[in-house]
Amino acid sequence: MSRALNRSSFVDAALAVIAEVGVERLSMRRVAGQLGVSAMAMYKHFANKDELLAAAFEEFIARADVLPDTQLDWDQWLEKLAINMYNALSADMSWVSILGSLRLGGNAIAVTDSFVNKLGEAGFSAEVSVRAYMAMIQLVVGAVCMRASLQAEVGREGRRKVVVSELSPITRSYLQNADRQRLAIAPALEAVVSDEPISMGLPLLISGLRQQLAAAD
Amino acid sequence: MSRALNRSSFVDAALAVIAEVGVERLSMRRVAGQLGVSAMAMYKHFANKDELLAAAFEEFIARADVLPDTQLDWDQWLEKLAINMYNALSADMSWVSILGSLRLGGNAIAVTDSFVNKLGEAGFSAEVSVRAYMAMIQLVVGAVCMRASLQAEVGREGRRKVVVSELSPITRSYLQNADRQRLAIAPALEAVVSDEPISMGLPLLISGLRQQLAAAD
DNA sequence: GCATTGCGTTTACAGTGTAAACCTTGTTTA
């Protein structure tokens, strides 16, 4: 039969399925069906579904092509990288639902390496660079998670009013001790939801790094 | 029969199941079994599994009791809050696997409100406060995600060597253009994994905020 | 006393991941 099937055929098919129906609806049978092949065929190439997903995510990272132009200064480079990552993940947002259970692969680590290299050239120590990378990727991942949550929330039944009666006893008592019966913040939060979530932490992170660099000189 | 069953009985049972086997192995039948009741019983109290999970997470947040002592200064208060959140999520790490698909509830928003209030007292504008909150929670969520990933990775087959041959063509070509055949960063990364991931972004964020506060005066 | 309604039950169905055994090839070896 179609004997050309190999690991990457299935990865391609998996990415196609994900683009179409999202990660959470990916099933072995569906991916196999994409290639007109039985589900069990994949088990000759992948130990299990998790391994298939990990491989697909690795390929996703590679294709996303997130590394910015090397000519940029470290701060712009960092910002661009974060935005690229955020955009890539936002476009296929269903990845977030399994980000926490994915295994890191070589491609993910290669990106880290480039980052540390770039900041190293700018005068940052390796340790600070790694910390900065962690912070950046945490911001990106967290932002995508939030975006997914907020979007689901908004899409469900329009904006939802938050009232104190919905709160748990613990939190409610806290609020009452704070002498407030209403959540003043709700409107501000809503205004912010429509903004790009990644634009919040990033400037703070970069300005913190600049300060650190200046202090070291 | 045990007619005392209500929404919160099931939430309690769900939290018990999660503590025992993790979120990803929670099933309606298992939760119901915990109460000696049929699975379908829950559908009289929750529209579906997602709603049950959302309710369980709300209760989880309330019980986590993350809000720090109000007497603390804003920076220490922020740091403590982030650490509390991180610890709470780390203890029941399986939440991360669905963090991206959870719906936000009143409890989550109440924490936001307290945060903005605290920073408001310290002289931050509402807008900066909200941004800071977003950044903080993104760091926390991202850190937990990373921790989960890294832990899974390390637990799988010991430390894994990263070699260039495992990389995708795209990434490999980037690395070669960068005149490097080896990933120098691997050891540094490994050294960092055992550290507390949340300790990286947080100081950077706080120092960025301090700078912003000083500049506003 | 009777209807209604709340809250459980059982049954059923389509879909899941994957183990086990099998079949069909092209390749290696005696």
Added chain:
DNA sequence: TAAACAAGGTTTACACTGTAAACGCAATGC
């Protein structure tokens, strides 16, 4: 060349999932 092997597919089977539909029973309101 015959025999053995291995790669990579197939079919069947199993335990498990979320949940729709119909049913039953007890407490409540008229």
